[in-house]
Amino acid sequence: MPPSPAPGSQVSPTPHIEVNGLELYYGSVPAVRGVSFNVLPGEQLTLLGPSGCGKTTTLRAIAGLEQPTAGEIRIDGVTVYSSQRGISIRAEKRGLSMVFQSYAIWPHMTVFENVAYGLRVRRKVAAEIAERVDRALEMVQMRNFASRRAAQLSGGQQQRVALARAFVFSPSVLLFDEPLSNLDAKLRADMRIELRELQHRLGITSVYVTHDLEEALAMSDRIVVMRDGLIEQTGTPDEIYRLPNSAFVADFVGSANLIRGRHRVDLDTDGLTALETSAGHIVYGMAYERAVGAELVVSVRTVHLRISTEPPAAMQNVWRVPVRQTVFQGDFTQVHLGWGEQHLIARCAAMEPLAAGQQVYIAVEPRHVVVLAG
């Protein structure tokens, strides 16, 4: 899918990273099957998808650690890889920087030495190195650990050192390979915010790889959703969330109910699209400028399904259905409902407990019923 332009934007600024038609096969096994996207200067673009979708491979191809089979990669206007022109610049010469999933902290060096490495490579003088390392460690709150042996650090501490090491030599691009996946949930949540702040402060263009939805939504300027070596959808977190263009994206980016049906052109009104399910329910949704065929699928987020014991005020998209099961999840409760032959799932914040078999009303606003493309 071609990248969709951000709504309301004028002429896009010159992209910092351009990836065109990237393909990577391991022998005959495809990892990346044709991926194209741009990263604008200063933005954080996240490659999001399940394991095996090719996001890490793509990142490593940009880094120069993997050799693609075909395609083109340009960084700041310079071609670093082109299969057509036979160009392939080595990783160490691309001027990028990377934070690894395993942190890759060198155990035989101190924290200071780890962070100073990139500066030493660039042959900076000792005074400059000391100053910049100090500042970098300060930014990740690891200043007091400078002389500590790197092998003695905890996971979170190693993470910060890895980060400091990555930006200390002021690279123009930072690549992140699932850097938070080895941390526990609480730490992950905190680090997310810190990373985002840091990235903004430094203004570095970032390409971020993760399979964690929350992370992607919280940190990215734009998200590229990938599956099976191809791009499913590109857009801002909001776009992706509100307007998924496929069943996969809909269900991957937040949980969604997928409803199929026949297009009832005769019932279309007010810019709303009507569909009739096999059970005879009429559902009103919005097409959002997408083509509507004779058969269509709509996506309804679980959080958008309102449950009430009293009949709601709305006229459209209201049904009276039995509760099949409730699953308590702490901050919210997942309610499984019967609806014709289908199962619907609703997510509700704290509410009075519902009994299985109890009849309730469910309603959803048409604007939250999204027609999926193609």
Place this chain on the structure above:
Amino acid sequence: MPSAESSFSAQKFAGYGVAAVAAVLVLYPVFFLLQAALDVGDPQVRPPTAYGLDNFSGIFQYPQILLNTLTVSVAATVMSLVFGFVMAWILTRTNVPGRHLFEQLMAVPYYLTPLLGALAWSLLGSPESGFINQVWRALGGNDHLIDINTAYGIAWVMALFEGSVAFVMIAAVMKSMDPALEEASQIMGAGRLRTMLRITLPLVVPGVLGAAIFVFAEMLGSFAAALVLGTPSRYYVITTAIYQLVQQYPPKIQIAAAMGASLFAVMFFMLFLYRRIVMAGSYVTITGKAFRPRVADIGPLRYLLLGVCLLYLFAAVGLPLITLLYASLQKIAVAFPAADNWTLENFRIAVTMNAVRSALGNSLLLGFATATIGVVLMGLLAWLIYRSRLPGSGLIEYVVMFPQAVPRLVFAFGLMWAWVVFPIPIYGTLSLLLIAYLTVFLPLGVRTIAGVMLQIDKSLEECAQMCGASWAFRVRTVTIPLLVPGLVAAWLLLFIASIRELGASILLMGPHSKVITPSIVESWFGTSSELTAALALIQTLVVAIAMIVLVTITRRVGAHPVE
């Protein structure tokens, strides 16, 4: 700012350079071996005047030798597997006290050299003069209890001293087994025995099979035990037959070469089979899997098993050393010496004999040189094969592992012919031995270093790359420092291996290049057994010191020596 690519790189230069060196080292002598095997002209004339296959058919004049080789090798393999399996089971699956120590000690017989074991067991088990038999007769027994100069005697010594490979491989298999598989069986109600028979054994069998093939190939090429124990009664196996044919007068070089080439072909095939079955590509034993094997608590039975372990180590280490010491302190070694039979003369002679001094000195010098050069050479090769992505690295792996399939003696044969015609006069010098050692130790060194190298997470080097470091810079600042413990272990392994080396050295020594282990063999065949025992103990002392250093250093740095 990304910069333009340059085609020449230090990486490629080092990579292809070291590959060329390895290829020459390995293939050059093999060529000469084959040339000698196909030479049907006048043996005194070089280069050969006529080529043919007559030598190969000539091998069949000696069917007894082939049969002997098979008998001994099969018996030794079976015994090794039994020892290896039992010890592996005891040390990895039960809570025998001190099992970590025992695991390390299991390597000791290998370091002690099978030659020493053969010498000691000859002193113990000769039908007439063997100590065990003397004791047996003193206790009223008839004739003799054991005769070490038979096929099974030879196989016994081979299994005790060369069989620790079986232990290492089987233990590795047992350690890498997921304990959850057995636990699942037990949860479903199967008893311990049934679990072992239905679940554990079938899982272990492929690994044991692989070990069997590997060990069998090694036994085919075994030399020391058959030389000491078989030659006197004319019991030849292929390796000792080759040696005999070369040494006797007039020598039958061409048939010896043909035998060597045939043995090489068989071993190559076996190792090829081994790779297909077990390793599927790499010789590196996969270590560091995250499973902790389930250790069974066997209660008071553990003391019985402790006894078994101690017994094994006694038979393989304690008894031979004690025997040699006992013999070396006597004028004429008997089981029940008279008071006037004790003497320190043997040690005095051994220590003052010029030949011994120079042989020990040569061995130490050679050990240092081999280990130092070897570590660099094999380190580069290990990197080339397993870490670089240069084309052709897979082929180099085959070349490097080649010497595994060739018994040392046979390889030395080719080396002898290869370097005698070389314009640079290294024939008969220590340099030739150095070249020989570097060649035959390629598989050992590369495997050891590769094992450590592969344990280093690739991302550590990639990160250095992403920080902008060139290949040379990151090898210097990241790869090598991380490799140091492994490199030290490899250095010591190479050092010990070169001191205990027999098969290649015995054919390649010259007047200025005597080394210690073949000298011990020569002493066995040319002087008294007591003096030989003294020499063997001196050599052992040197190896023991090196081994202690190895264990201390690698323990401190935290790495484990990979065999």
Place this chain on the structure above:
Amino acid sequence: MADSKKSIVTRRMLLKAGAAVPLLGMAAPAVLAQAPLKSPTKILDFMTNADVAKAEQEGQLVFYCHENEPGTAGIMEGFRKDFPKINTSYVRAQTGALYNKIVSERSAGRFDVDVIQLSDLAPAVDFQKKGGYEQYLSPETGAYKADHLSSPAGSFFWTGVDPAGIAYNSTKVSAADAPKTWQDILNPRWKGSISCKISASGLQFVQWYTLRKLYGADFWKEFAKQNPHAFDSRVQLFDRLAKGDDLITAIGEYPAYILFKDKGAKVEFVAPADGLPATPLIVGAVSKAPHPEAAKLFVDWAMSKRGQAWYQTNPNLYYGSVRTDAPPMPTGVRLGDLKLLYPADWDDYAANRDVFAKEWNGMIGL
């Protein structure tokens, strides 16, 4: 080839006839080819034609020898004691293997050997024919009978004689049962407990040849049925004898017997009435040697009274000396007291080398 055969026969006949022939004259052609003789100098207590100063400058002597390790080391020790400035190094291997080694090396263009000692006349003669020996006439030559020199003289000489009888373990074998004659070694009671030497041994070849001549070809065929154990070194034979691994040895060398008796071993020596096969121990300087002066010096030393005394008294050697003015062996026995069996016709002996090797290897080797 034909010449030397003729000259041996001629000289032998002459000697038998009691005529003495000046050596120089007989050896005329070969000697003329040599560099002009310098006048010999005296060093220590013997005469040498070598340039001693140059030899010491060369500083090295490479010695190929058939003796076992302590024996070879012993010879070198003796030479080094007298000439400490010359470093010695050696290679030892049984005669057949040793000879084979030096020939292969030379055919590959390697000339690394200074002096070679063999325990068999046949390869020595062969080496002489090949021009392997340096033609060097030692001033000590006069102390040796022509029989004990190469023909023509100057290639090699007999540095000693190694006789062999039968030996047995006296605790396991009573004097009554002990073998007395050569036929006794064929007694089936020794089957599997009797030892001999390998086919590369010069002495073994001599024993085979001489006893074959005495008792016929079947003698050794019968011996083969004894399943003897064969070894490289006399020390090994006696080691096994002393420990009882073997009951008797068919080739008990007198020097080894003396050595082991000194050690207190319970072994006894038997000198059968028909005689003791004996082999000459042959020393000669090698041509194209890397250290030619040292080589010559060694030859002179070995031939001298001094060197011969060393050969005779070193416990690892105990050779019998053929030097005309040599004292008796340490046991008081003179070589002349023993009935020694040599091959009567050395050429026929040499020609039978391959026959012996084949038969012997068939019995004990490959």
